[in-house]
Amino acid sequence: MTLELGVLVSGSGSNLEAILTAISSGRLDARCRLVLSNRPSVLALERARSAGVPSVVVDHKEYASREEFERAMLAKLQESGVEWLALAGFMRVLSPTFLAAFPGRVVNVHPSLLPAFPGTSAQTQAFDYGVKVAGCTVHFVDAGVDSGPIIAQAAVPVLDTDSAEDLRRRILEQEHALFPQALQWIAEGRVRMVPRAGARSVVTLASEDAER
Ligand code: GRF
Numbered sequence: 001m002t003l004e005l006g007v008l009v010s011g012s013g014s015n016l017e018a019i020l021t022a023i024s025s026g027r028l029d030a031r032c033r034l035v036l037s038n039r040p041s042v043l044a045l046e047r048a049r050s051a052g053v054p055s056v057v058v059d060h061k062e063y064a065s066r067e068e069f070e071r072a073m074l075a076k077l078q079e080s081g082v083e084w085l086a087l088a089g090f091m092r093v094l095s096p097t098f099l100a101a102f103p104g105r106v107v108n109v110h111p112s113l114l115p116a117f118p119g120t121s122a123q124t125q126a127f128d129y130g131v132k133v134a135g136c137t138v139h140f141v142d143a144g145v146d147s148g149p150i151i152a153q154a155a156v157p158v159l160d161t162d163s164a165e166d167l168r169r170r171i172l173e174q175e176h177a178l179f180p181q182a183l184q185w186i187a188e189g190r191v192r193m194v195p196r197a198g199a200r201s202v203v204t205l206a207s208e209d210a211e212r
Helices: 014-024 043-050 066-079 122-129 164-187 206-211
Strands: 003-009 030-037 055-057 084-087 106-110 133-140 150-157 191-196 199-205
Touching: 003 014, 003 164, 014 030, 014 043, 014 164, 030 043, 030 066, 043 055, 084 164, 106 164, 122 133, 122 164, 133 164, 150 164, 164 191
Parallel strands: 003 030, 003 084, 030 055, 084 106
Antiparallel strands: 106 133, 133 150, 191 199
């Protein structure tokens, strides 16, 4: 299936670019219907423009409440025909009401090996903690912060000579490979999020489905 993708961004957009490159090179079966930024004048918007992909700013500061902000985002995404959402450095937490519009169809990349170091500045948190292995996680999004079911992870070593910036860069390189790959698994129907009443949702592999 071709993913009709919306990509939510807040900053530099290097993960957006990795997704767009994967699409144009045929490694990811998706169409980027819309890039939506909650911040004006970010590099991600320029990257979208140079790739010829539609983009829009919905600035959270212009709305009185999260509900209104999310309603405005939802209107833009729905009128663009977006069915799946990739959060690529999007720095706002999404409410259950918003997520319900894309059930099991919102995917995030986070720069740590979750469940370690959720939240902002995860790479610095890991570096300051003194971990010897760091990495990134692609996961389905639920109502918590970086808490949804994990699809894939990539680990990187922390070298004695690393600065926090070195580590951030090494993790980011892995994000650029892992995020498009995980989205492609979804496009191929190989993984999906399965909600479980009263329990944590899980990621199911297609092959496991076939065995049931
Ligand atoms: C990435 O490290 C992402 O995991 C985190 O913010 C960073 C965004 O980078 N949430 P970019 O905007 O994709 O370049």
